[in-house]
Amino acid sequence: MGLALLVVIWLITLASTYFFVAKTWWLPAGASAATGFIDGQFTLTLVLMGIVFLAAQLSLGYLAWRYREEPSAPPAKYSHGNVKLEVVWTVLTTILFVGLNLMGSRVWASQRFDQAGPGAVQVEVTGMQFAWYFRYPGPDGKYGATSVKLMDPSAGGEAAVGLNTSDPAAKDDVVTGTMFLPVDREVDLSLRAVDVIHSFFIPNLRFKQDAVPGLNIHMHFTPTAIGEYEIACAELCGLGHYKMHGMVHVVSQGDFDKWLAAREAEKQ
Amino acid sequence: MATSVTAHAHAGPQGFIRKYIFSLDHKVIGIQYFFLALTAVWVGMFLSLLMRIHLLWPGVTLPLVGDIKPETYLSLLTMHGTIMVFFVLTTAPQGGFGNYFLPIQIGAPDMAFPVLNMLSFWTTFVAFVVIIAAFFVSGGAPLHGWTGYPPLSALQSAGPGEGLGADLWITSIAIFCLASLMGALNFLTTTLDMRAKGMTMMRMPLTVWSWFITAILGLLAFGVLLSAGILLLMDRNMGTSFYVPLVVVNGQIMGHKGGSPLLWQHLFWFFGHPEVYIAILPGMGVASQILSTFSRKPIFGYKAMVYAMLAIGFFGFMVWGHHMFMSGMSPYSAFAFSLLTMCIGVPSAIKTFNWLGTMYKARIRFQTPMLYAIGFVSLFVSGGLSGPFLAQPVLDIQLHDTYFVVGHFHLIMGVAAIFGMFAATYYWVPKMFGRMMNETWGRIHFFITLAGTYAIFMPMHYLGIAGGTRRYSQYTEVAYLQKLMPLHQFMTYAAIITIAAQFIFVINLFWSIFRGPKASDNPWESTTLEWTTATPPPHDNFGGVTPVVHNGPYEYAVPGAARDFVMQTDPAAGTTH
Numbered sequence: 001m002g003l004a005l006l007v008v009i010w011l012i013t014l015a016s017t018y019f020f021v022a023k024t025w026w027l028p029a030g031a032s033a034a035t036g037f038i039d040g041q042f043t044l045t046l047v048l049m050g051i052v053f054l055a056a057q058l059s060l061g062y063l064a065w066r067y068r069e070e071p072s073a074p075p076a077k078y079s080h081g082n083v084k085l086e087v088v089w090t091v092l093t094t095i096l097f098v099g100l101n102l103m104g105s106r107v108w109a110s111q112r113f114d115q116a117g118p119g120a121v122q123v124e125v126t127g128m129q130f131a132w133y134f135r136y137p138g139p140d141g142k143y144g145a146t147s148v149k150l151m152d153p154s155a156g157g158e159a160a161v162g163l164n165t166s167d168p169a170a171k172d173d174v175v176t177g178t179m180f181l182p183v184d185r186e187v188d189l190s191l192r193a194v195d196v197i198h199s200f201f202i203p204n205l206r207f208k209q210d211a212v213p214g215l216n217i218h219m220h221f222t223p224t225a226i227g228e229y230e231i232a233c234a235e236l237c238g239l240g241h242y243k244m245h246g247m248v249h250v251v252s253q254g255d256f257d258k259w260l261a262a263r264e265a266e267k268q
Numbered sequence: 269m270a271t272s273v274t275a276h277a278h279a280g281p282q283g284f285i286r287k288y289i290f291s292l293d294h295k296v297i298g299i300q301y302f303f304l305a306l307t308a309v310w311v312g313m314f315l316s317l318l319m320r321i322h323l324l325w326p327g328v329t330l331p332l333v334g335d336i337k338p339e340t341y342l343s344l345l346t347m348h349g350t351i352m353v354f355f356v357l358t359t360a361p362q363g364g365f366g367n368y369f370l371p372i373q374i375g376a377p378d379m380a381f382p383v384l385n386m387l388s389f390w391t392t393f394v395a396f397v398v399i400i401a402a403f404f405v406s407g408g409a410p411l412h413g414w415t416g417y418p419p420l421s422a423l424q425s426a427g428p429g430e431g432l433g434a435d436l437w438i439t440s441i442a443i444f445c446l447a448s449l450m451g452a453l454n455f456l457t458t459t460l461d462m463r464a465k466g467m468t469m470m471r472m473p474l475t476v477w478s479w480f481i482t483a484i485l486g487l488l489a490f491g492v493l494l495s496a497g498i499l500l501l502m503d504r505n506m507g508t509s510f511y512v513p514l515v516v517v518n519g520q521i522m523g524h525k526g527g528s529p530l531l532w533q534h535l536f537w538f539f540g541h542p543e544v545y546i547a548i549l550p551g552m553g554v555a556s557q558i559l560s561t562f563s564r565k566p567i568f569g570y571k572a573m574v575y576a577m578l579a580i581g582f583f584g585f586m587v588w589g590h591h592m593f594m595s596g597m598s599p600y601s602a603f604a605f606s607l608l609t610m611c612i613g614v615p616s617a618i619k620t621f622n623w624l625g626t627m628y629k630a631r632i633r634f635q636t637p638m639l640y641a642i643g644f645v646s647l648f649v650s651g652g653l654s655g656p657f658l659a660q661p662v663l664d665i666q667l668h669d670t671y672f673v674v675g676h677f678h679l680i681m682g683v684a685a686i687f688g689m690f691a692a693t694y695y696w697v698p699k700m701f702g703r704m705m706n707e708t709w710g711r712i713h714f715f716i717t718l719a720g721t722y723a724i725f726m727p728m729h730y731l732g733i734a735g736g737t738r739r740y741s742q743y744t745e746v747a748y749l750q751k752l753m754p755l756h757q758f759m760t761y762a763a764i765i766t767i768a769a770q771f772i773f774v775i776n777l778f779w780s781i782f783r784g785p786k787a788s789d790n791p792w793e794s795t796t797l798e799w800t801t802a803t804p805p806p807h808d809n810f811g812g813v814t815p816v817v818h819n820g821p822y823e824y825a826v827p828g829a830a831r832d833f834v835m836q837t838d839p840a841a842g843t844t845h
Contacts, residue, residue, distance in 0.1 A: 001634035001711070008715060009646055016650070016726045025730035025755065027666065028748060034665075042663055049653045056620060056649045063627040064642055067563070068634065075832065076825040077629035081569030085625070086618065093617040097610040097656060104660035105603055111662065112599035129426075129517070151516045162516075195517045196420040197529055199594060199669060203735035203748065208665050212529050212596045213419055214513030232737050232746050234594075234669040236413045238420060238427040239339040242740035 002068030009061035017054060020046060031225035031250065032205040037107040039206075045100060116188035116220035121181065121256075124190040126161045127198030127211040128153055130240030132231060133161050136174040136260060143190075144170020151194060161194075174263040179248040182256035183226050191217040199235035202248055210235055223250040280807035290390070292382035293807060297389050298368030299700065304393060305360035306774075308351050309686075311400070315348040317767050320760040326742050339428040341741035342411035346429075347403070349414025350437065353543065354444050355396055357685050361550030362486070363392065363451060365692045366479040368700060370455060372798040373473050375464025375815040377808040380457040384450050391447035399440035402433040410434035413739060415540070418511035418532050422503045422524075425517050435504060438497050445494035448486050455483035464797070466817030470574070471836070473796045473821040474567065477574050478553025481581045482546050488585065489542040496535035503527070533595055537588035545584045547681045548648075549577060551688025552619060555644040558691050559626050560822040561794045562638035564832050567822045568625030569618075576615035576622075583612040593661040594668045602661040609659035616652050620645065631825070631832075635792070636710030640691035643718045644684055650722070651680025654729060669739075672732020675725045683721040690717070690773070697780065698787035702804045705780040713772040720766030727755045795833050796821050 019025070027039055067073070124135040124143060131153075137143045144167040151162035158165070158175045165171075181187055191200055193211035201208040204227075209219050233244035251259065281287050291297060321328065322336045322344075329335055333344075367385065371378055379385045402409040410429040412421035420426045421434060459480045463472070472480075499510040503524070511532045512524035560567040567573060589597060589605030623645045632638065654676040657663050667673065698704050728736075736752050743749040743756070790799040797817070801810050815837050823834040 001639075002632065004715070005634070005639070005642060008719065009642075012646075012719065012722045012726075016722065019727075019730055025734040025752065027733055028735050038662055038665060041660065042657070042666070045657050045660065045663065049656055053649065053653050056624070057646060059624055060627075060642065060646055060649070063624060063630075064632060064634075067627060067630045067632050069564070069631045073631050076563060076565040076631040078566065078825045078827055079568070079629075080566050081572065081622065081625060083569075086569050086572045086621075089621045090614060090618055093614050094611075097613045098607065100656060101607050101610040101660065104662045105606060108599065108602065108606075108660070108662040111665070112602075148514055148516045148521055152519050153516075154519060195515050196423070196426055197417055201669070201735075201737065203666070206665055208594050208668060210595050213515045214526075214528065215530075215596050217596050230746055230748055232735070232749070234737050236342070236411075236417070236420065236739045239337070239342060239411060239741075241342070242338060242742050243745040245745050 002065040006061040006065035009057055009064070013054065013057040013061075017050065020050065028203045030204065030206055031223055031227060031229060032207065033222040033224055034111060034206045035224070037110070041104050041107055044103070048096065048100060112219075115218065116186055120186040120188035120220060122188045122190070123179065123181070124192065125179075125200055125211065127191075127193040127200065127233070127237075127244075128160065128195050129238050130233070130244040131160070131177065132179075132200070132244070132246040133157070134176050134179045135161060136263075138172025138174060138264065140169060140172055142169040144168075144173045148194070172264060172267075174260065174267065176263065177246070179231070179246065180256055180259050181223050181248060181250050182253040183223055183250050185253065186220055186222045189219045189221070191219060196237050197235050198233050198237045198244065201232050201234035202229055203232070204229040205248070208234055223248075226250050226252060290386060292378070292386050294367050294371050294379045294382065294385055295700070295805065297385050298364050298366070300389050301359055301363035301367055301392070302365070304396060305356050305364055308355035308359065308396060312348050312352040312356060313767055313770065315344045315351070317763065319344050319348065320763045322741070323743070323756050324760045326744075336741075338741040339411050340408070342413070342739065343409035343429050343433075345739060346411055346413050346437070347399070347409050350399060350441070352682070353414060353547070354441065355392075355399075357547035357681060358448065358543070359392060360689050361554075361685065361692070362455070362479060362482050362546065363389065365554070365689075365696065366455060366482070366550060369696065369798055370476055370479050371458060371462065372801065372805060372809050373476050373796050374459065374462060374467050375797050375810070375817065376458060376462035377810070379454050380462055381454050385454050388447045388450035388454065391443060391450065395440045395443035395447060398436055398443060402436040402440070405432040405436065407431040407433050410437045415536060416500070416532075418500065418503065418529050419515050422500060422512050423515070423517055423522055424504065425520065425522075435501065438501050438504075442494055442497040442501070445490040445497065448490040449494070452483040452486035452490070455479055456487065459483070464815045464817055470571070471817055471820050473553075474556040474570070474573055474577075475550070475553035477577055478549045481577050482549045485542040485546050485549075485581055485584060489539040489546070492535055493539035496532060496539070500532065530592070530595055530597060533592050534588070537591045538585070540591065541588040542581075542584045544677070544681045545580055547685045548688070549580070551644055551685045552577065554688045554692045554695070555623065555641045557796070558637045558641035558695055559623055559645070560824065561792055562633045562635065562641070563626050563630035564633070564824045565626055565630040566820075566824055568622040568628075570820065570822065572618055573622055576618045579615040580612060583608060583615070587612060590659055593664040599661070606659055606661055610656060613652070613656060613659075620649055620652070635694070636705065636707060636714060637691050637695035637792070639711060639714040640687050640694060643714065644687040644691060646718070647679055647684040647687055647721070650726070651676060651678075651684050655680070666735070667732055669737060670732035671728040671736045671738055674738050675728030675732060678725045678728070679721075683725065690714075693777065695792065697777065698791050699798055699803055699805070701781045702787055703780050703782075703784035704787045704791060705784060706776050709772055709776045713769060713776065716769040716772075717766060720762055720769060723762035724759050724766060727759050731755050793831070793833050795819070795823055795835050797836055800835055800837050
């Protein structure tokens with residue numbers, strides 16, 4: 001029975017480890033400035049936890065087999081433990097966990113403690129059951145007023161986010177159902193939700209943030225590779241949660257300007 | 269102490285109803301809790317089976333529920349989570365085994381407040397009936413997940429199931445909170461006040477420590493959830509705005525303003541995180557007890573084990589914010605919550621180290637309880653080590669609300685806790701029902717369940733790393749998620765096999781209760797007080813005698829002793845630990 005346990009625990013452990021090492025399923029290709037930091041911290045954590053995982057599981061299986069009761073086995077050792085070992089173990093794990101945490105926190109601080117820089121592209125994201133809308137402030141750099149009284153989700157576009165078209169600042173606002181971003185430029189994101197909580201998740205851009213009714217959350221990130229990336233809602237928001245899907249097109253600055261100008265032209 | 273013991277002793281009732289239904293005997297109440305949880309776990313498991321089947325074959329019409337629409341799937345996951353967390357993970361380890369064995373293990377004739385004990389079971393029962401009723405009302409069960417985040421959970425028009433079903437859901441949880449508060453009071457008073465002569469705190473079995481600390485957590489956590497639930501009911505039905513700001517649902521302005529959705533998250537997780545430890549601490553206690561017994565060796569570092577559990581309980585109240593890194597909470601507070609969460613890994617690691625230390629130079633017997641205790645350690649390690657990923661806000665950017673989280677908490681608070689319950693069942697059923705369970709079937713059940721749970725929950729980590737979002741009823745709408753379907757296929761097949769294997773357990777359990785070979789008073793050669801009394805124990809637990817304790821709980825392989833174990837009541841041992 002000890003041998004059976006050893007074999008089963010070791011097999012489970014090695015099979016589980018294999019897929020982490022082989023990266024059969026892995027982080028999606030990164031396309032934002034945060035990728036290096038986040039993936040690096042992830043890999044570091046994976047390696048450290050992987051070592052602990054292997055050490056603990058393999059010794060569990062080994063101990064079960066090595067100290068199984070047999071007629072020839074010696075009696076168990078009468079011992080209530082070892083204080084010195086406990087202290088060593090406690091200090092080591094404290095250093096490991098707290099150290100890992102501090103390293104990760106450095107990255108977190110760089111992501112979330114600062115605001116976006118002055119040259120950032122402004123985009124407002126609005127989540128509602130079950131769609132994302134994106135608003136660009138236009139040449140005036142100002143978002144026009146919105147009002148809940150004007151919100152009409154069934155109409156889509158400007159009406160869905162409740163844009164007050166009589167506000168002068170709203171004249172040049174562009175509202176779309178697909179997000180366009182220029183590559184290698186910081187994005188200053190305003191995140192809102194009109195009905196329930198949603199979560200704006202772009203796996204390739206290493207970005208996730210809940211959109212919460214009543215809050216206007218400012219976030220920033222920088223896409224670094226041209227391409228089309230999927231947006232998935234990551235917070236349960238109702239029966240259509242699974243299909244609250246969107247696309248981000250990261251394009252060159254020139255293509256972005258052209259796209260935005262075309263949207264402005266459509267509006268006139 | 270002796271006077272309080274006599275004052276609480278009461279004669280055994282003879283009528284069927286007072287003896288088996290509205291019993292004041294903590295043993296009967298423990299068995300009632302156990303069977304309530306057993307019923308609940310089959311309901312919860314059946315719901316998860318339906319979910320797994322739906323994910324693979326979305327078009328298939330299923331028994332009892334018919335067509336599964338997206339909202340049906342969300343109802344299944346809400347009810348699966350709620351039933352499992354409250355009526356299984358909280359009910360069986362604490363209400364079931366704790367109720368039955370805490371008084372006996374400390375040498376008391378019953379709980380401190382037998383009437384309160386009965387009341388807390390029947391209140392739990394009512395809560396269970398209420399939550400099951402949510403399936404049958406118009407609109408069906410709620411779809412807001414077991415975490416019930418408002419505004420989704422606060423607005424009737426936010427989705428199907430958010431009508432009466434959601435009200436019943438909250439009401440059930442509120443009733444459950446009341447029951448748990450009563451139970452916690454009883455556990456605390458009993459532990460502090462009813463210990464036999466010589467049963468100092470540091471001679472209590474680690475199971476007793478775990479139930480005691482769990483009761484402290486319950487007392488502090490359930491009160492907060494109760495209040496939070498009442499506020500949510502008021503937001504839903506009385507026009508208040510605790511959690512709901514000005515929102516527009518489907519173009520309709522709701523009559524709320526100024527509330528904060530994050531307030532609920534803070535209150536919920538202030539309960540919700542300690543709840544994780546409410547589920548797992550008793551498992552730690554049982555695993556310690558069984559590892560020591562079947563290793564025939566004292567537990568490694570008894571005091572360190574006690575302090576580690578106290579530390580886990582203490583830190584458990586300061587880490588709730590790690591569920592909210594992506595919620596819009598201040599990024600500065602994320603910093604603090606993250607650091608405190610990492611700290612909780614330290615006592616958890618100490619416990620693992622001590623379990624391994626207990627097996628070192630031991631003489632291990634591999635009956636089924638021991639297999640499950642070893643399985644518990646394995647799952648605790650696997651589930652625990654994904655914690656430091658999720659405790660880092662920067663990694664939550666990728667992992668939060670993905671299957672990585674689902675895999676993490678199922679391993680640690682789901683199946684690890686359930687392995688603790690299996691270990692407890694195989695270990696204590698002989699004492700509770702006077703008959704041994706079948707070993708061969710126990711072992712078969714163990715190996716299928718161990719391999720099966722890993723096969724279900726380990727792939728969830730790969731899914732999550734690849735960005736696999738949770739709580740999706742279908743993976744048809746997002747291209748990158750479709751590519752992950754082979755993992756879902758594998759998990760569903762593993763789930764079907766593992767669930768099927770649970771019939772082995774139930775048949776073994778019921779067959780053994782009625783037909784198993786008779787159990788002796790101490791079949792495992794254990795040392796704690798429940799093994800000094802008759803099997804099953806008499807009404808007042810010790811047949812009119814109050815035990816006197818001379819030894820620590822895990823005196824195995826004592827040099828010079830006549831046997832390889834020294835009972836806690838054995839005066840000849842000479843050890844004072």
